[in-house]
Amino acid sequence: MEELEIKKERLEKEQEINEAKKLLDFFLKALKNIMIYPEDNPIPFEFKKGLYKKFKDFLEKNGEFKIQVDSTNLLYQNEVIYHDQSKDVRMHQEKSIAFFIYRDGIREIKFEMGLPEKELNSFLEILKLVVKRLVPEDDLVTLLWGKDFNFIKYEVVDEILAEELSYSTQVFSQPDFEKLYHSEIDLPETEEEKKVKGEKVKIFVENIKAFAEGEITDLNKLLAMDQKYHPLEATISVFIEILNQEELPDFYEMVGLIEKGLDLLIETYDFASTYKIIEAIKQVEQRFSGISKERSERLKIAVERAGDKRRIEIIGEILNREKKVDLFSVQDYLCSLYWNSISNLINILGELKTFSARKMVCRVLEKFGRENLELVGKGVFDSRWYVVRNILWVLGEIEDRRGVEFVNFALKHEDVRVRREAIRILEKIGDSNSGTALIPLLDYDFNKIRIMAVKLLAKWKVKEAIKPLLEIAEKKEFHNIDIEEKKELLLALAIIGRDEIIPFFRKLLRKRAFFNREKKIETKILAIKALGALNFLKAKNLLTEIKTKRNKTLKEASAKALAKLELLPKI
């Protein structure tokens, strides 16, 4: 009978340990998922939900889940339920969850019944931070403490061994009680005296103990004020005070320390704070600009340094590495720098991997470009075609006529994507005077570029373009080119040349075609359409003339064009 009992107990224990092992396995899986996937991903979300359910079931059945920790194992009721398999010591330390917990001094963790989901999830998040080494100035113990969990308890071995202090107080040979009695002790002689003394103390104590309504209000105000306390703003106010009063060279030291602080903030991607500090430095610099040249110069250098090559490159690396960086803050920060950062920004523009980051830097360059157009425009000389294209976009956003000079340079770029962007931007910021730069593009290999150039030439009515356009149109091969290009070219000729170009059109329309007839008819129809797009007398006359021709196709096309002309306003 007794044996049976023992056997039953053993089986129950085995079962419990087995359940504990399963729970821990699932816990580790959940942790792994949380570490891999971003917070908003449904996978870790589902894992967390599942884990909470498993914990709830286990705790309801067993009351608590208590794990002992050693450097390689996690134990439940003295049985190993997790063992680090790795033989490589370094690998073991990199990956072993037991080691991470053990390393910070935790020897036991206990989850108690009633554990809320919020606590369990926070616990997982803390482990994630520690394992991923995201919190250099905290460890598992400090983070757990900060959460003040009610249902997760832990035992910590504190390895800090303090020295016993030897209290070397003032050395008194012998307390002089006798002197004391003969000089100072002034015991109340009567009951009345005693009462008076007692009353005085009582009044004082009552005054100290009781807080008047006004005092409580003041205190609550003070506490509320602290709720609104903004650490960075308060710190900046201290920086400003110190900068305002420090003598040289202490002033230089302070600026140097602020620079160091800025670098550390960048390392932690706190661009909102760096921005505010830079703005504060600029403010102090303004104050000193007429008073102390040395101080003003040093502060200017601090801002310049914040935008130097090395620092901007670090920011570029961060933008490529960290997906969660707040780009608006980075933009604010970069915008607060001086113009010296422009070339460095252009430099990282080519290194940034995401569209959003590139767009943000472009916006910064746009801001700088409004006052330093040349420096930004020079970006078109960059050897990387994609950088040039971005710079063109920036020039387009700035919409400053002076940018045409740089766009014209880009029109000659060997990369078709750059040329295309250049034409687009030229259209945005240029005018008819900028049109001649487009003429060389009429010979370009890619017809899309040619079409864009022709369209823009027509839009700006660039007279200088008539001759090269005519040269193209008069060539035999012209009939064979792409219909779209042919259409735009003829239209451009009509728009720019008007009366001057009528003889060309007449010749084209009257000429009889024997060879390549189909293409030539196509050209003629396109020419009729081009003439019909503009309501001017000579074009109308020519169309009327063609309408009388025998060719049915041309007749119909002319009739249509004339009918359309009737609807157009007269030019």
Added chain:
Amino acid sequence: MGKETSTKSSDKKFLDRQEETLLQKGKELVSQLHASIKTAQIYEQNNEMFIKQSRKLFDLISELIQKEGEILLVSKEGYLFLNDLRLKFDLEKYAGSKFIMEIFERFDMEKISIEEGVTSSELDSFVYLFGHLNPEEKDIFDLFEEKIHKLGISHIKVERIPLFKKESYKKSLQENKRLAKKTFFNAVTVVREAMSSLESRKTVNIVRVKRMVQSLVDLIMEDEGTFLELTALKNFDEYTYIHSADVCVLSIMCGVRLGLEKNKLCELGFAALFHDLGKVRLPYELINKPAEYDDSEWVQIRRHPELGVKTILSFRRLDDYSMRAILVAFEHHLNLDLSGYPKVSKKRDLNLFSRIVSIADAYDAMTSGRVYIKTSYSPDETLKRMFYRSGIFYDPVLLKVFINVVGVYPVGTLVVLDTGEIGVVCGINSEDLARPRVKIIADRYGEKKEYKVVDLRKFDETRNEYHFSIVQTLDPQRYKIDISQYLAVE
């Protein structure tokens, strides 16, 4: 998915709100229970005052029962729990919570449960018992339970502290004392190490500092008394380090009274610990000069707030902890009216933590009588002096809070009792600040005697007066009395 998440977050908000309401009601319950027991100690059960107070308590309890079904008030590990929710108390409710925990302890009680159907007369009788039973009686819990039964109180039940818990509680009290001492020394060691690391331009182990401050917060929340003794010990070789540890401890205590969250207390302790860090950059001989400073030396000393800022900036990244430390280092000598140092160009409101640390700093420096305050004052004299400057140097309300922490006769005060005996204050009673615990060190004839601790709250019913009262405080230095030797924490 989006809908599910939003439902989840609104559920969470609802639960948080519910928890917050229960927390508020719980604090109110403890406060009303405190007031009712206090009233019961003075008035009879049929007195109008008692009935009025008891009704307030009853209404609150009825409201809670309606919402929660039943009320379970538990005192455990130095905290009060209402239906498993740990209650946190601010300044107004702090004394009440301490009082209730003391009542639980004195009556050997762990839990009070109040069930649906409780009547006002049951509640009146129950509360009245606390005011009229003598907790000093043997087997007080049994007696208390028997009375409850006899009075027909069927909807209120009490549970005794299990023996093993009582033993472990006693042990944990002793353990806490040991830990308190160890952690305090840790604090001194941490400051010493941090300062010497900074002198030799090495890095400071921030995790270690944080862990130490966190331990201090935990231990102070459980047992202030030991720390009051520890801060009253003065050491002259390591003044700067011990002073930093003292200021850290006293500031945390003040923060506890204000009901600051644990994380904020840690931030406060951290800032207080490093408030004088700037001194690391001043010449050792200047800091420890045994004589008064001349004008030029004062100019140097007055630079330590800015130097503190620079020192913190040199070894810390800017985060919540370091930013608060920077602020406190800069502001702790500014004074409330900004008449202190360094001079500031713009009017500013001192930060809450700076206000607390400046009080703790001044108190500890004045009672230590070292460094640049060459004359030391007794703790009570120090408080008097500080009180005169209340509203000018120090925040008046925070100074009152501080005095509530350290007592009107702080630990370490040398006192003369109305019996003629001389004693050293070794513990305060937050319920009665004028009646601390005193270690008697000499009899009425000036003879040294076996040390005995007397609680000045002890009332002699037959003579209708207190057994002992303080009639005078004395300056220990004048009579070559080393207070520390009577305070050494076991």
